[in-house]
Amino acid sequence: MTSTKYIFVTGGVTSSLGKGIISASLAKLLQARGFSVTIQKFDPYINVDPGTLNPYEHGECYVTDDGAETDLDLGHYERFLNVPTSQANNVTTGRIYYNVIKKEREGEFLGKTVQVVPHITDEIKNSIYKLGNTDQYDFVITELGGCVGDIESLPFIEAVRQARFELGPTNALSIHLTLIPYLSAAGELKTKPTQHSVKQLLEAGVQPDILVCRTEKKLPMDLRKKIALFCNVPHNCVIEAMDAPTIYDVPLLMRKEKLDERVLARMKFSYKKEPGLEHWKEFLGKLKNPTDEIRIAVVGKYVELQDAYKSISESFVHAGAHNECKVNVTWISSEKIDESNAETLLAKMHGVLVAPGFGERGIEGKIHSIKYVRENDVPFFGICLGMQCATIEFARNVLKLEGAHSKEMNPETKHPIIDLMEDQKNLIEMGGTMRLGAYECQLTKGTKAHATYGQTKISERHRHRYEFNNKYLDEFEKHGMIASGKNPKTGLVEVVELKDHRWFVGSQFHPELKSTVLNPHPLFVKFVKAAMQYKADKTSDNS
Numbered sequence: 001m002t003s004t005k006y007i008f009v010t011g012g013v014t015s016s017l018g019k020g021i022i023s024a025s026l027a028k029l030l031q032a033r034g035f036s037v038t039i040q041k042f043d044p045y046i047n048v049d050p051g052t053l054n055p056y057e058h059g060e061c062y063v064t065d066d067g068a069e070t071d072l073d074l075g076h077y078e079r080f081l082n083v084p085t086s087q088a089n090n091v092t093t094g095r096i097y098y099n100v101i102k103k104e105r106e107g108e109f110l111g112k113t114v115q116v117v118p119h120i121t122d123e124i125k126n127s128i129y130k131l132g133n134t135d136q137y138d139f140v141i142t143e144l145g146g147c148v149g150d151i152e153s154l155p156f157i158e159a160v161r162q163a164r165f166e167l168g169p170t171n172a173l174s175i176h177l178t179l180i181p182y183l184s185a186a187g188e189l190k191t192k193p194t195q196h197s198v199k200q201l202l203e204a205g206v207q208p209d210i211l212v213c214r215t216e217k218k219l220p221m222d223l224r225k226k227i228a229l230f231c232n233v234p235h236n237c238v239i240e241a242m243d244a245p246t247i248y249d250v251p252l253l254m255r256k257e258k259l260d261e262r263v264l265a266r267m268k269f270s271y272k273k274e275p276g277l278e279h280w281k282e283f284l285g286k287l288k289n290p291t292d293e294i295r296i297a298v299v300g301k302y303v304e305l306q307d308a309y310k311s312i313s314e315s316f317v318h319a320g321a322h323n324e325c326k327v328n329v330t331w332i333s334s335e336k337i338d339e340s341n342a343e344t345l346l347a348k349m350h351g352v353l354v355a356p357g358f359g360e361r362g363i364e365g366k367i368h369s370i371k372y373v374r375e376n377d378v379p380f381f382g383i384c385l386g387m388q389c390a391t392i393e394f395a396r397n398v399l400k401l402e403g404a405h406s407k408e409m410n411p412e413t414k415h416p417i418i419d420l421m422e423d424q425k426n427l428i429e430m431g432g433t434m435r436l437g438a439y440e441c442q443l444t445k446g447t448k449a450h451a452t453y454g455q456t457k458i459s460e461r462h463r464h465r466y467e468f469n470n471k472y473l474d475e476f477e478k479h480g481m482i483a484s485g486k487n488p489k490t491g492l493v494e495v496v497e498l499k500d501h502r503w504f505v506g507s508q509f510h511p512e513l514k515s516t517v518l519n520p521h522p523l524f525v526k527f528v529k530a531a532m533q534y535k536a537d538k539t540s541d542n543s
């Protein structure tokens with residue numbers, strides 16, 4: 001066994017209480033005290049990973065450097081901690097069973113009956129200990145998706161019970177996130193759902209050490225004492241988690257409630273008085289005191305559900321704070337945009353981002369939006385499918401290649417500007433087979449992309465099947481759309497930009513997956529800057 005300490009975060013009463021943000025905030029506080037921390041998420045569904053899930057089902061699919069398609073909470077972990085995660089940080093029931101069944105087929109269980117306990121629970125524990133065994137981390141925080149009491153969460157809770165027993169009380173700790181609802185008719189905060197939720201945990205053999213209570217109103221001491229008495233926790237371990245104006249306030253709220261100190265005391269650490277949160281506070285200061293304000297349209301097809309574009313909206317928060325500018329994002333459904341209304345819908349915007357996506361729906365709306373911003377010198381940023389659409393628009397309207405398209409949308413197109421690579425053509429399995437994860441990219445000196453990054457070699461994360469068709473590249477470059485970034489090994493186009501435009505950049509990769517509080521992504525920072533400049537120029541034109 002290593003000296004790594006393990007923290008388990010469960011949730012009760014209802015889902016969506018923000019276990020991911022609480023876990024990330026605790027991790028941030030521990031990191032700010034000099035500890036190395038990683039966070040792991042268990043998802044109780046049977047999909048092997050969320051890569052095959054529709055964003056409406058589960059929000060954005062977050063991709064790590066090693067090409068894992070993961071839960072969007074991993075995005076929060078990276079944005080808060082500024083440390084990359086990997087496949088080991090997100091494990092689903094599907095993956096656990098997949099591994100166990102594979103071992104069974106390989107004869108690894110030597111004729112034994114394979115059962116939920118011990119085989120599934122062992123596999124769950126292995127994936128917990130695997131992170132700790134690397135000796136890389138002082139703390140591994142494991143967040144259990146779903147709610148205590150869900151049938152599908154049972155094996156995970158049982159694994160936590162066993163792990164706590166095996167590790168001992170100073171090496172393992174359990175935090176339960178719960179809800180204290182406010183009944184306005186009675187004018188009271190109610191603790192009963194929390195008592196029931198803790199009872200359910202106790203039935204499964206897990207005594208929580210700390211309760212984090214989501215609440216709309218302040219939690220008075222008498223209520224904390226009542227919760228403490230009924231749930232067997234010291235009253236100073238009943239932590240209030242009030243609704244916050246931004247998720248980035250939560251580490252400071254948890255600090256005020258001394259969540260980090262309770263954890264460290266319980267795990268027998270001596271600790272200094274204050275964690276070093278200067279950078280974090282500086283970021284919050286800028287976020288809350290903007291000196292400018294812009295309007296950005298995000299054109300996409302899953303706009304009704306903002307979780308579908310979580311990393312993009314957070315990247316705007318980071319880039320906005322960096323520029324001391326409030327970025328007001330208007331989400332526009334690409335299906336609602338056509339040739340006649342693109343101008344009306346976009347005229348008031350200072351920048352337009354065309355979002356990633358899959359499939360035909362809404363594609364023409366994206367292309368019309370791009371035509372408008374290209375012709376009107378409005379700052380544009382296209383990500384993945386957004387970049388592909390920018391090349392299709394250019395092919396149709398500048399190169400006059402009629403019917404130009406992506407083979408994804410029209411397999412019969414005469415001008416396949418976006419096409420499948422040979423290695424993608426004969427694939428049958430859909431899960432985990434796209435171009436996924438980090439790839440190197442070489443930027444051309446003298447381009448906007450190069451000026452933005454300030455270096456020629458970058459690495460960015462991908463998640464797509466289709467690519468720009470290099471047969472058309474010469475023609476594109478002759479007419480002003482250049483490939484400013486290419487994969488040095490394959491020559492695939494990774495960044496395009498327009499020479500004669502104030503800011504028109506498309507990336508085949510997903511920069512939003514690498515933007516963090518500490519390192520706002522340069523492409524977002526520059527796009528926001530370009531939009532601020534556009535606004536300033538417009539204002540002076542009109543005065």
Ligand code: GLN
Pocket residue numbers: 355356357358359383384385386408463464465466467
């Ligand atoms: N559908 C496109 C492809 O597979 C783009 C994917 C994306 O935007 N993530 O290539």
